[in-house]
Amino acid sequence: MAAYFSIFLVLVTLVTGIIWALDAWLLAPKRRARLALAEAQGELPEPAKAQMLQEPAFVETAKSIFPVIAFVMILRSFLYEPFQIPSGSMMPTLLVGDFILVEKFAYGLKDPVWRTKMISTGEPKRGDIIVFKYPKDESIDYIKRVVGLPGDRIIYRNKQLYIQEACQQQSPCPEPRLVARTEVNRGEFSLDGVPQIRYREQLGDVTHDILIDPARGEPTAFYFRDGDLPAGEFVVPQGEYFAMGDNRDNSTDSRFWGFVPEKNLVGRAVCIWISFEFDRKPDDFLPTWIPTGVRFNRVGGLQ
Template sequence: MAAHFSLILVLVTVISGLIWLVDVIFFAPKRRENLEIAQASGATLSEEEIDKITREPVVVETAHAIFPVIAFVMILRSFIYEPFQIPSGSMKPTLLVGDFILVEKFSYGLRDPIWRTKLVETGEPERGDTFVFKYPENPSIDYIKRVVGLPGDKVVYRNKQLWIKPACDDSGNCPEMQRVELTKVNEGEFTQQGRPLVRLTEQLGDVEHDILINPAKPDYRQHFYQQPGLSNTEFYVPEGHYFAVGDNRDNSTDSRFWGFVPEANLVGKAVAIWISFEFERTEDDWLPTWVPTGVRFERVGGIV
């Protein structure tokens, strides 16, 4: 849907701009010429008659009115910030269903809005970033996860614990495999199918954030993405790719199951929650379920 909207936005911008441009070059001068001819005849023209001679056609007037607005929206949405709605709980507790977020489009390079070709290099994802990308198995769908593995990293996920061996640096220094430390925050604040979840604080790079673990749920490692020569709990991140995992570790379909995020699929970095709605209606309510039941003002702000 987002890809279709981008295409529609570009088409409306181009068409309205072309209509306005053609009128400015070819038809507006003729209208001014007709006015000069009418005035040169010596007749006194009323304001209504002048307006009738110089008035833009309805199509041109509409294009003239909408082009600046549509062009501004297209530039803002394509290259600066784009709004997204969180539809699932895979990023709890960082992001909740009903959060509306802003994604910084220029964080990982400026791309054209149609073919998504990178036009300008502006940066790359860092470990711990919350980022939006095109789902590799269906690029028409936008996913949001957290960057765990960078190109060249080896990532191990076993018994609900992450280990990361960062890629060797340019000087040939190869760091050791390190366990990602976890600190328990609480248990039972969040539940899944009536079972209490454990909330833990995790440190990825310079980013400290909270995750959720369901102690009663297995890892389902038999369904993990299998790379040749590695066990099904080990992942080697190829160059130009990223390993993405949801913060709600036992309720997230991510790189553990379908593989890696290509650099070409990156959309941007999630930087802020601009509004958050609660949706707690049931089918028995007289209002539709998509009508919010409340606003979570305390959630407005930056994303960790």
């Protein structure tokens, strides 16, 4: 849907811009020439002059729409785009009902239709929250956290994360390092009546919280198999990234479907600009999509 909307914006901007230009360079001079010819034949009343100079309705509409649509297209395509969080895969960092802003220029300026990178502006860092096109269906936008960079070896075993950073310049390579985490609380979040464990994790320079479900086993049988490596081990190819949800036992991420190609990156999530609660039941009088409240305490930057 987001891709179709981008194409729609480009088409409307192009059509209205062409109409405006054609009127300025072709139609408006013809209207003025007709007025000058009519005035040469005799004095015209002001209403008649105004009528002869009046723009056609389609031109007037295009000229009123073009600046607004062009501004929205530039803002959304190259600067910031709003997204709504539809699931709990990034809890506790992001909750259902959070509306975030994604910095589109964080990893390069791309054209809004073919998404070809025109200018390189940076690369994802470990710990970044990224929005990207789901590699299995690029019409769907996913949001996860960057865990593995190109060349890294990622190991996820017994719900513990290990990272062996790319080491082309080192020999021998350092051993995989356990990502440090400390328990914050139990029971703040629950799933099917099971209290979730909240940990604070240090991922590169980023400190963030994750959730672990103590009642769920590790679904290694469903993990993406990277060559001959054991289940739960992955080596990130060049030009690709390994991404995971903060809600570790309730996230379909790189562990299950593989890596995120650089070309699929949409941008970096930078802040929550509004957050709504949706606590209505299906039998309530009002529809479930109408918010029941606003979580002002959640508004702000992300880490």
